[in-house]
Amino acid sequence: MPMTRNSELPYGPYTRRAAMAAWAAWIASAVYSLIALVAILLLSGCGGVDSGGTGATPASVTVGPVSGFGSVVVGGIHHDESGAQIVDDDGQPLDTQALQLGTMTAIEGSAIVDSGTRRDSTALRVRVVEQVIGPLESVEPSGTVLRVLGQRVVVTPTTVLDARLSGGLTSLRAGDVLAVFGQLDVADARIVATRIEPRTQAPAYVLRAPVDTYERGLRRLLMGGVAIDLSALGEADLPASLPAGTLARVKLQPQRTGTEWIASALRPAGLMLGDSEQVEIEGRITLFASPQDFSVDGVPVDARGATFEGGTASLAVGARVEVEGRTVGGTLVARKVELESDDESDGRRFELEGRISALDTTALTFVVRGVTVSYAGTPRFEGGTVADLALNRRVAVKGTLSADRTRLQATSIHVEL
Numbered sequence: 001m002p003m004t005r006n007s008e009l010p011y012g013p014y015t016r017r018a019a020m021a022a023w024a025a026w027i028a029s030a031v032y033s034l035i036a037l038v039a040i041l042l043l044s045g046c047g048g049v050d051s052g053g054t055g056a057t058p059a060s061v062t063v064g065p066v067s068g069f070g071s072v073v074v075g076g077i078h079h080d081e082s083g084a085q086i087v088d089d090d091g092q093p094l095d096t097q098a099l100q101l102g103t104m105t106a107i108e109g110s111a112i113v114d115s116g117t118r119r120d121s122t123a124l125r126v127r128v129v130e131q132v133i134g135p136l137e138s139v140e141p142s143g144t145v146l147r148v149l150g151q152r153v154v155v156t157p158t159t160v161l162d163a164r165l166s167g168g169l170t171s172l173r174a175g176d177v178l179a180v181f182g183q184l185d186v187a188d189a190r191i192v193a194t195r196i197e198p199r200t201q202a203p204a205y206v207l208r209a210p211v212d213t214y215e216r217g218l219r220r221l222l223m224g225g226v227a228i229d230l231s232a233l234g235e236a237d238l239p240a241s242l243p244a245g246t247l248a249r250v251k252l253q254p255q256r257t258g259t260e261w262i263a264s265a266l267r268p269a270g271l272m273l274g275d276s277e278q279v280e281i282e283g284r285i286t287l288f289a290s291p292q293d294f295s296v297d298g299v300p301v302d303a304r305g306a307t308f309e310g311g312t313a314s315l316a317v318g319a320r321v322e323v324e325g326r327t328v329g330g331t332l333v334a335r336k337v338e339l340e341s342d343d344e345s346d347g348r349r350f351e352l353e354g355r356i357s358a359l360d361t362t363a364l365t366f367v368v369r370g371v372t373v374s375y376a377g378t379p380r381f382e383g384g385t386v387a388d389l390a391l392n393r394r395v396a397v398k399g400t401l402s403a404d405r406t407r408l409q410a411t412s413i414h415v416e417l
Contacts, residue, residue: 043063046278050330058124061273065181065194066103069369070353072126075280077119078109084123094128100162101350101371102195104129104181106271112278121308131191133199133206136176143169145213149207150226152190153168160406162197163372166402177202186210187318189339208269212287214242221263223248229260233297239268245297247286270298273327281332282322291315296323303334310339350408359391371408373397384415
């Protein structure tokens with residue numbers, strides 16, 4: 001309800017009782033507006049979904065890793081990000097270079113339009129969410145498991161490595177500061193990485209993990225197995241409670257004191273969603289009571305009216321799912337729950353649309369939207385041939401990750417002549 005701005009009390013025919021009633025109504029309206037404003041500010045400060053300053057209420061929310069460009073593709077939906085606000089997990093502005101293949105995002109946008117061949121939305125705000133930023137401690141002999149800031153990070157065939165890691169995982173050294181995007185698997189105490197990139201100038205480390213123990217009075221926190229000293233935080237900066245198992249996000253000073261890291265900020269990390277009619281979340285179950293009552297990456301799901309693709313027998317903490325529905329009061333009321341196998345990620349395809357900005361006919365590579373594409377081998381050409389590849393030529397590419405995970409190996413290339 002908007003606040004009344006009329007500064008004059010309308011006496012005239014009003015009785016004193018009516019005048020007092022009018023004042024009471026005005027005060028109630030003012031209080032209501034103030035409460036609403038405080039709620040919005042609290043949601044914004046705690047990672048809540050809002051309009052990003054656009055003045056529009058998002059009709060859709062999509063959560064998951066970036067799997068393509070042309071417009072930003074997340075969850076199979078093409079989001080036009082040209083007018084969107086791009087922010088980090090603290091709400092601070094970022095440029096478009098923060099969006100890369102494998103980046104975990106929460107996208108607030110317009111209603112999703114299904115044309116039959118693809119789904120489109122206009123993004124209002126794109127939030128970029130790292131799971132951990134910190135020093136590399138070790139790489140297991142298998143070469144597919146890292147330990148970063150005490151967290152076990154699993155690398156899969158679809159984990160994108162930044163192009164600066166040109167030697168793949170073999171280029172990493174203990175102490176290298178990395179940003180890891182991915183899905184938290186609390187059942188196996190691991191992060192299944194969707195992207196890894198170097199962060200040599202990180203002003204702070206970040207950890208997003210379940211709380212083990214929180215001792216507010218003693219200013220101590222254990223989360224993700226990492227001991228954290230909270231003494232640098234003010235009283236108002238300490239959450240009243242953080243029960244064991246709660247997802248939290250802590251920022252840490254880069255230098256450790258003894259065995260403890262020093263916190264510079266702490267808050268719950270569950271994504272707080274406003275009411276929206278179209279919500280799609282790709283993630284892992286972090287809490288499970290029943291197939292009808294569970295949480296995905298900290299978001300509570302009511303699946304009593306949902307259809308289940310893949311059945312319900314394998315639903316459990318750590319299971320990888322895609323949930324579609326609407327949000328009411330912070331709960332995702334599911335229409336569909338799809339169970340996804342980790343093995344299916346081996347065949348995940350990435351896609352790019354745009355103009356060729358660099359071309360190397362010797363190495364058989366070109367660059368689109370900052371992503372290097374190899375056309376070695378036998379990719380299928382449509383609309384043109386390999387001879388038609390040229391600078392500024394518009395192409396649409398589908399492919400898989402290369403062996404070192406730093407570029408795309410094209411499986412099909414559509415050339416626009």
